[in-house]
Amino acid sequence: MLTVLLVGLSGALLLNGYTHHLFGSAPDGSVTATGPHDGVPAAIADGGPVIDAGTGAPRAVRPKARTIAITFDDGPDPAWTPQVLDLLRAQKVKATFFVVGTEVAAHPELTRRIVAEGHQIGIHTFTHTNLSSAPAWRQGLELRQSQLILAGATGVSTPLLRPPYSSEPDALTDADWASIKRARDAGYLTVLTTQDSEDWRRPGTTQVIANSMPKGTSGQILLMHDAGGDRSQTVAALQKLIPVLKARGYRFATVSDAVGMAQPVHPASAIEHGRGMALIGAMRLSDGILTVLTWLLYAAGALSVLRAVATVVAARRHARERYWSWGDPVTEPVSVIVPAYNESAGIEASVRSLVASDHPVEVIVVDDGSTDGTADLVESLAIPGVRVIRQANAGKPAALNTGLQASSHELVVMVDGDTVFEPDAVRMLVQPFADPAVGAVSGNAKVGNRGGLLGRWQHIEYVVGFNLDRRLFDLAECMPTVPGAVGGFRRGALERIGGLSDVTLAEDTDLTMALCRDGWRVVYEERARAWTEAPASLGALWRQRYRWCYGTLQAMWKHRGAWIQRGQAGKLGRRGLTYLMLFQVLLPLLAPAVDVFAIYGLVFLNPLRVGLVWTGFLALQLGMGLYAFRLDGEKAGPLWSLPLQQFVYRQLMYLVVIQSVFTALAGSRLRWQRMERYGSLGVPPTAPSTEGFP
CATH class of the missing domain: 3.20.20.370 (Glycoside hydrolase/deacetylase)
Incomplete structure (x- = not known):
């Protein structure tokens, strides 16, 4: 389609x-024919x-x-x-x-x-x-x-x-x-x-x-x-x-x-008349399409600029206000739940990074029917404070609920099996719980396997897109997603909403929205850094983002009632869901029209003007990238690939959104798309401190 x-x-x-x-807009008489005329018959040149x-x-x-x-x-x-x-x-x-x-x-x-x-x-x-x-x-x-x-x-x-x-x-x-x-x-x-x-x-x-x-x-x-x-x-x-x-x-x-x-x-003839009517209709349709595209181009440009301004302003304010004290330091032990299905490639690095935390933790690995010996591998490590629970394959939400029931502590951290934590990540992640209104905390997920263009592009997306957005959501108190790679929760808050649900493919988004609608505040703690494996092939990336996007659409539809609610739920609906609809659904849907119109402009309009517009858009993206990398304490080197990202990666991402929307409108149900694991992460890299960046 x-x-x-x-x-x-x-x-x-x-x-x-x-x-x-x-x-040809020049007047008839203003163009004088030039060239040889020896081939024109005399009967014509001298005739009527x-x-x-x-x-x-x-x-x-x-x-x-x-x-x-x-x-x-x-x-x-x-x-x-x-x-x-x-x-x-x-x-x-x-x-x-x-x-x-x-x-x-x-x-x-x-x-x-x-x-x-x-x-x-x-x-x-x-x-x-x-x-x-x-x-x-x-x-x-x-x-x-x-x-x-x-x-x-x-x-x-x-x-x-x-x-x-x-x-x-x-x-x-x-x-x-x-x-x-x-x-x-x-x-x-x-x-x-x-x-x-x-x-x-x-x-x-x-x-x-x-x-x-x-x-x-x-x-x-x-x-x-x-x-x-x-x-x-x-x-x-x-x-x-x-x-x-x-x-x-x-x-x-x-x-x-x-x-x-x-x-x-x-x-x-009737056939000529019909074909002529069809051609006239096609020409009028093309005029109408161009008019619509022009307005869509304005809308896409306005949305892009609005998003850039909103996220940068919010990020600047967030960076200035972040280092307040949430209250007395949180020192109570934490239960860390690691759902695992065929995670043998990276589970050892993940578990070892968790037990190396500078905060007291118990680690619960829930093996969800793995067939690659994941549970046996974790048990063979014989690490004190690490438990393995085996269950028949029932899906990630069920595994997390199993771990939640087995946890010993009120504060719970959920970690994907391909993620490694920095030593202070758990401690940083739980400090906001000093505020009794906080029900969940999003950490700062970073791409560990950054080699190659695809890795660099995902690294840029995580730093510029995801984390700038989370700073904005934090300030607006409408956080829609605590990522499965690094998130902290109150166990009591999770039990009050019935735990995790499996009715969507984005269980982390569904869970976060449910917490917001229950009145809990969800915040972002960028100092709680965890390193995760990103897809290493376009096919794997497509499957992951297709599931994310489709699951997010499911969660948005499920929690659409938040638009008319009050309090924390209303903030999620009118701020968070509106933002998602405008910038993560509508804007990608407009992107193909913008690209096609850009090609149209290069062919039929002023290529210089089109090039200047594209350069301005790229400069806007680069400015956002430089600021986001600075806030996250990242080196700006990978941003050299940003122009290439606009030509390849951006198209892939908006195609994912389009396919997800069509799938949702068609009423089809997408199956869970499991990620391929590479085991590329070992000891977590040490990111520079972001202290003092305004």
Whole structure:
């Protein structure tokens, strides 16, 4: 579905870009043909303005004597074409209108009026393109699409063609003649001019009239315009010109009548009419899509800037206010629960880091039906204070509930089996519990396996995205997630809400939201650092983030009632859930549109401007990254890969969100996606202190 949507969106933008930004906007008479003309037959160069460049001897015919065919180019135009038609009707004159396909699509009712009032109609290409300089494929496209649109708008088809930027037969170059022959192969007769009013110059009404007066009694095909700018001088000149020429004995006719040709315009087939209507509908749809995309781009930009400002301001305030005392130091022992399913690769490092804590702990490893000897490995370590509980496989929430029931202490820390703690992490994590209103504490999870681009990108995401957000959530008292890798809880608070639930795939988010709705405050303690293994392949990363995102959507839906509650629950709903909806659901959903529009801008708009916008966005991301790394005491070296992250990693993340949203809307249930363990963590790295960073 996403592929279909992106292909459709790209097609709509391609159509819009072609019709609007490859449009030949220069006036017809302002482009002078140059180049050799030796290849133009003498019968054409010295002949009349209506040319049949067939396979036989090329023919050109002239208008009859004292006959004038007034022709109008570049329309229809909603301002000037009606005025021209009104004037012609009042003067009982029929004219020939050479219409541009895109303008017909924009104003089909005016084109129908032209036909209904007995005027002749011809095509002036699809986008007012100079056919003599366009490649053959584009010449064919211009003629086919303009004919289709005319058939769709009016139900008629015409073989009359006036190439844009053409003039009189003796001005034809070899390139012009080649394009005229290709048009004839497609079934068109080319109509040039014998007299140019030069109304496109807007020289004044008097001069337009002077330019339009025939010399002698020979017939003329007069070029005028009913679109392409201010045509008030054209209308004023016609009001005076037509009566004067009638009084001098001139007759006004369509092009075919002027040269004595049978009526060339004929009804279009039902298939042509239907295809033309579809093309007009597609063009209008592309215009609407571009309008919507433009507003979505503004929305995405505003959301990105708003998030950057909000998180940086909040992080700065959080860093300044963090080091208050929560109360008397918390020294009571802590129960650490480690749920484990096939964690033999990293469980030893995890357990050893926990027992090395500078705070008294008991460690409970709950083996959830492992088949790789995880429980046997932990028991073989024979570490005092470490217990192993075995149970049949029932899932991570059940394992945590089992550990909770077996815990001996009121304060509980939950740790993933691939995570190692710094020696002071447990002590730091439990200090906020000196405040009796605190029910849970989020620690600072950091990526341990940072090698390679994927590891660096996840490291940037953890530091810049997750931890900046948590500082904001802490200040706003609406923390939605205590990560499973490093989180502290009051056992009494967990028992009051019934422990952990398995109805979502994000049990940590579900649990945190349940605590908030029960009135507990959840805080962030960035000094409680734990190091976790991040996925080492794109496939593993996709599975992990798909589960996280889908589970978060489940939790948001489950706790949607918080939006209308009061107290701590209301803060979660109106602040936390709104933030998640705007910045972790809506903003990623807008990202594909932004990227597609950026490509559209590079192709059809000003590439420099698009590049400057992208550079500004990247600078904003880099500024956030530098500040976040400084707050976390991290070296800024990995940020060199940030531009590459925007091209690859960001797309992967928003595709995950999109797939999760589609999965949720479809009502499908996602299975648990277990992470592959690598055992890459040993002794926890020592991160620099963040003391004193404002």
